[in-house]
Every structure is written in C-alpha cells, then in structure tokens.
Ligand SMILES: NC(=O)C1=CN([C@@H]2O[C@H](COP(=O)(O)OP(=O)(O)OC[C@H]3O[C@@H](n4cnc5c(N)ncnc54)[C@H](OP(=O)(O)O)[C@@H]3O)[C@@H](O)[C@H]2O)C=CC1
C-alpha cells in the first residue's frame with residue numbers, strides 16, 4: 001500500500017487522480033490540498049495548500065502527485081524535497097528557471113515529471129522517433145488541440161514531441177527550437193527543416209496531438225486523442241507506484257513503463 005498526497009485537489013486533474021486512487025487497490029490518498037476551499041473529493045477532505053509543508057511532515061505520505069500550475073508546482077516539489085517525499089509532476093508550462101528548481105529538488109528525492117501520462121502518448125513518442133528516422137527529409141508539422149481553459153501553448157506534450165523530433169534529427173545541441181515556426185501569417189514560405197507548430201483551443205477537447213510528415217508525394221500522420229482525463233490519472237498513479245522507493249533523481253514516464 002502506498003500513501004499519496006494530491007495537490008490541486010479541486011482542479012480537473014486533481015479530482016481525477018483522487019477518484020482513480022479510490023478505485024485502485026494498493027493506493028490510499030493520505031492528504032489532498034487545494035488553493036481555494038472545496039468540499040471532499042471522493043470522500044477525501046481537501047485541506048489548505050498553504051499548510052502543505054506541515055501536513056507532509058505530519059502525514060508522511062510516500063509520494064505526492066501534482067497537476068497544478070508551474071509556480072505552485074515548484075513550491076510543492078521543494079516542500080517534498082524538505083520532507084523526503086517523492087514527487088510525480090504532471091503540470092506543464094515550466095520555465096527554464098522553474099525546471100532548475102525541480103532539478104535541485106531531485107538531488108534529495110525522486111521526481112518524475114511527464115507532460116503526458118497517457119500510455120498511448122508514450123507509444124506515440126516511440127512511433128514519432130521511428131518515423132522521423134525513417135523519412136528524415138520529410139517536412140514535419142505538429143498540431144495540438146485542447147479545451148478552451150488551457151493556459152500554456154504549445155502543450156507540454158507538443159514540446160516533448162518536438163524534442164523527440166530534434167533528438168532524432170540531432171539538432172538539439174546547436175539551437176534546440178530555432179527550427180520551430182508557431183503558426184504562419186502573411187508572406188512566410190516554408191523553409192527547409194522548419195517545423196510548423198499549431199495550437200488550437202476550443203470547447204472541452206481533452207487533448208489531441210498530431211504529427212504530420214510529408215514528402216515524396218505521400219503524407220504520414222501519427223495521432224493521439226485522449227478521450228478522458230482518466231487515462232492521465234491512471235498513468236500518474238502507475239508512475240507514483242513505480243517511483244516509491246527509487247533513488248533521488250529525475251525520472252520520466254518512459255522510465256516507469
Ligand atoms: N501530464 C499530464 O498527463 C497532464 C497534464 N496536465 C496539466 O496539469 C495541469 C492542471 O490541469 P487541470 O487540472 O486541467 O487544470 P485546472 O485549472 O482544472 O486545475 C488547476 C489546479 O491548480 C490550482 N491552482 C491554480 N493556481 C494556483 C496557485 N496560484 N496556487 C496554488 N494552486 C493553484 C487550482 O486551484 P483552485 O481550485 O484554487 O483554482 C486547481 O486545483 C496543467 O498544467 C495541465 O497542462 C493536464 C492533463 C494531463
């Protein structure tokens with residue numbers, strides 16, 4: 001049995017995680033916090049996030065699962081490092097300096113961060129790397145679609161897929177994202193090697209990512225569509241179960257699969 005702490009417990013993903021944990025053997029939610037006051041979620045009382053450091057010391061959970069925003073997320077992971085609690089981070093949109101804070105925390109505790117906890121996206125990443133390696137000269141365009149509440153663009157998953165493309169094309173070292181063109185407008189002919197990146201926001205779309213490769217009179221598209229947030233919550237809990245007992249360090253969802 002592992003004891004999990006959930007931050008952002010009143011948010012869409014925090015609620016999904018608590019509900020998924022309630023249905024899963026071997027996982028108990030020992031602590032749930034939120035910024036604003038909300039009632040119990042799946043019978044778990046939700047406490048004030050300002051008290052997180054004291055609550056971590058008192059309840060001593062094995063692992064914290066966070067889906068919030070970059071600012072609170074970095075604070076929560078720092079609190080985990082102080083309390084000796086592992087952290088699974090699903091939040092996206094971190095700046096380089098916030099990522100450095102997470103890396104510091106990972107010197108004390110295991111920290112697993114992933115922009116997407118859907119197993120299908122893990123498979124998509126492998127397929128993308130393979131496809132780009134097979135047709136390296138083809139044009140690449142990436143389109144992601146999300147609900148109209150989403151704050152960060154492009155999505156964390158889109159950025160991960162772009163890094164995967166760059167890794168195969170071995171362009172990371174020189175200038176990681178110089179090849180990315182975000183939308184196009186006016187006179188803007190496509191340049192060799194550029195990757196068009198398109199972020200759509202509409203309605204309540206859970207999350208879709210499509211990588212298009214085209215050249216030589218053919219088009220290949222690789223698409224993932226999440227049909228429920230439950231897939232992300234299930235993956236995050238799989239990651240949490242895997243992470244407990246690991247050495248301090250930074251991990252990715254692929255490590256846990
Ligand atoms: N890795 C993955 O698989 C997935 C990642 N995500 C990512 O998870 C994150 C959350 O998504 P989602 O649940 O849809 O978002 P919601 O807007 O539904 O929830 C956000 C949560 O963060 C809290 N929050 C917002 N601002 C602050 C603050 N300043 N201090 C403390 N807490 C704050 C909110 O609290 P309050 O209720 O008080 O506003 C709420 O609990 C996003 O970064 C998203 O991209 C989403 C799905 C899957």
Ligand SMILES: O=C(O)C1=N[C@H](C(=O)O)C[C@H](O)C1
Pocket residue numbers: 092115116146150154155156157158206207208
């Ligand atoms: O904000 C969301 O909802 C999602 N965010 C993640 C991202 O930024 O990639 C993952 C998923 O697509 C849903």
